[in-house]
Amino acid sequence: MATGNRQFRAVVLAILVGALASRPVPAQLHSGTASVMLIATLESLSVSASTAAPAGAQAGAEFDGSHPVAITTSWAVPAHRTTVRVVGDVSDVPTAGEAVEAVATAAPASPEAKQALSGSARGGADTLLPGDAERTLMTEGAVSNLPGLHINHINLELGTKAKSQAGFPAKVVTFSIQAEAF
Amino acid sequence: MIRTKIMLPALVIAAGLLTLASPAFAATITSNTSNVALSATLSESLGIAVTGGPVNFTLVPGGTATGNAVTINTTWVLNNTRQNVNLTGWFSSASAALTSGGSSPVNIPTSEVLGQVGTGSFNAFTSGADAGGVGVAGASLTLFTQPITSANYNSSKQVSLTLEINLASQTQLPAGTYTGTLNLQADAL
Numbered sequence: 001m002a003t004g005n006r007q008f009r010a011v012v013l014a015i016l017v018g019a020l021a022s023r024p025v026p027a028q029l030h031s032g033t034a035s036v037m038l039i040a041t042l043e044s045l046s047v048s049a050s051t052a053a054p055a056g057a058q059a060g061a062e063f064d065g066s067h068p069v070a071i072t073t074s075w076a077v078p079a080h081r082t083t084v085r086v087v088g089d090v091s092d093v094p095t096a097g098e099a100v101e102a103v104a105t106a107a108p109a110s111p112e113a114k115q116a117l118s119g120s121a122r123g124g125a126d127t128l129l130p131g132d133a134e135r136t137l138m139t140e141g142a143v144s145n146l147p148g149l150h151i152n153h154i155n156l157e158l159g160t161k162a163k164s165q166a167g168f169p170a171k172v173v174t175f176s177i178q179a180e181a182f
Numbered sequence: 183m184i185r186t187k188i189m190l191p192a193l194v195i196a197a198g199l200l201t202l203a204s205p206a207f208a209a210t211i212t213s214n215t216s217n218v219a220l221s222a223t224l225s226e227s228l229g230i231a232v233t234g235g236p237v238n239f240t241l242v243p244g245g246t247a248t249g250n251a252v253t254i255n256t257t258w259v260l261n262n263t264r265q266n267v268n269l270t271g272w273f274s275s276a277s278a279a280l281t282s283g284g285s286s287p288v289n290i291p292t293s294e295v296l297g298q299v300g301t302g303s304f305n306a307f308t309s310g311a312d313a314g315g316v317g318v319a320g321a322s323l324t325l326f327t328q329p330i331t332s333a334n335y336n337s338s339k340q341v342s343l344t345l346e347i348n349l350a351s352q353t354q355l356p357a358g359t360y361t362g363t364l365n366l367q368a369d370a371l
Contacts, residue, residue, distance in 0.1 A: 028314045029260070031228040031368040036252055037236035038362040040280055040290070040347055042355060044243055076243040076357040 045075040047086060047179040071137065073179050081181045086138040088177050137177070228258045230269070230368050237345050241360075244353035249345045256368045257338040260330055264370045268312045269325045271297060271343070271366050276320035279307065280347075280362035288356055290347060292321045295362075298344040299325050307364075314369035330370070 050070045073086050234252035241247045256269055273279040278289035296304035311317035312324050328339055345364070349355055 029226055029228050029264070029370040030314065030316065031230045031256070034230050034232045034254075034366045036232055036364045036366065038239070038249070038280055038295075038345065038360075038364060039236055040239035040241050040247065040249075040360040040362075041358070042241035042243065042360070043357045074243070076355075078357040 042076055043078060045073075045077060045084070045179050045181050047071060047073045047177055049177050069175075071177055073138065075179070075181060077181045082141065084138075084140040084179060084181045085136060086177065086179045088137050088175055224259065226258075226260055226264075226370070228260070228267070228368055228370050229256070230366055231255045231257075232366060237364075239345075239347050241347060241349060241355070243355070244349055246346055246348045246350070249347070251342045251344045253340060253342055254325070254366060255338060255340045256328075258368075258370060259336045260370050262332070262335060264330045264335075266330060267328045267339070267368055267370050268314060268316065269328075269339075269341070269366065269368045270312050270316045270322055271307065271325055271364050272311075272317040272322035273307055273362060273364060274318060274321070276308070276318070278362070279321070279364075280360040282356070282358050282360050288358070288360075290349075290352070290355070290360055290362070294348050294352060296346045296348060297323050297325065298346065299341050304344075304346050312369065314371050316367045316369050325366075 048071070071086065073084070075084050077084065232252055232254050234250065237249035237252060239247040239249045254269065256267065258267055260267070273292050273295070276292050278287070279292040279295040280290040282288040292307040294306070296306050298304045305323055307323040308320055309317070309322045309324065310319045311322055316322075317324075325343060326339065326341060328334070
């Protein structure tokens with residue numbers, strides 16, 4: 001009798017286990033797929049110069065000496081642009097009877113040769129890069145170098161030249177630098 | 183004596199009539215029982231909706247650019263055997279989350295594309311598929327895992343996803359326009 005009970009229990013247990021084992025396990029449930037478009041553009045061109053501005057008495061002097069200015073140009077431009085150029089420009093605010101010349105020498109590390117900036121700005125308000133007051137400091141034309149991020153350092157020696165004139169007042173001359181890619 | 187003889191039958195008749203009119207003779211008759219089975223099914227469902235795309239970046243050479251955020255709304259109705267809802271984002275290729283296209287494509291890998299859910303931290307899309315098989319090896323990121331309890335068999339979750347492209351390890355990425363597709367999918371396990 002005891003053996004029969006044990007067998008009965010075993011059979012019941014086996015049935016229960018079988019029932020549980022055959023219970024359907026729900027499949028993974030997935031949503032539909034949504035998508036988001038990503039659009040990223042890269043194009044930059046920047047130029048910076050050291051902030052050490054030349055200053056000094058100019059009374060009657062022709063040249064105030066050399067003031068090194070470090071210019072750093074960085075760019076990342078697409079392949080359709082073939083040239084990066086850095087230009088310098090002298091601004092002036094002349095008054096009657098005054099004449100001011102700014103003289104600077106650009107000594108870029110590469111690729112431009114040393115050159116004199118003998119342009120002057122006279123006779124009216126100046127705008128950035130106007131005609132003869134503009135001087136090219138650096139031109140990078142190697143197409144293979146254009147894509148990507150590039151940095152060019154220029155050492156610029158900047159001075160001022162004032163015509164000797166009695167009572168010549170203090171002048172503020174701004175040398176502006178701008179880069180362009182085309 | 184004569185009066186007694188007359189009244190006795192009358193009493194017997196009256197008693198008989200009363201007996202016939204008693205409830206024992208009017209017992210309830212009950213029919214068999216017929217059943218109508220009711221079956222109602224509430225199907226499981228899981229869906230997502232995205233608003234706010236596309237995501238635009240102005241890349242910074244060697245730096246980090248952040249795109250506009252998108253909103254992802256995940257809704258579900260689940261049975262009580264589910265334990266989690268996962269939302270996963272992935273790109274189709276780990277080496278090219280975004281690409282310039284063309285004959286000589288330049289790619290931005292998924293290691294440089296990071297996602298931020300809400301105000302959480304930015305994480306790169308470099309994980310594998312989740313437990314439910316959603317995603318691509320090395321190109322995925324689980325955006326959230328929501329435990330399922332009796333309180334949220336029928337519920338939803340809305341998150342804001344901000345993407346970032348970090349070019350610190352790809353400083354010489356050529357200038358240009360790069361495009362890619364971020365896939366989003368939820369699964370319930």
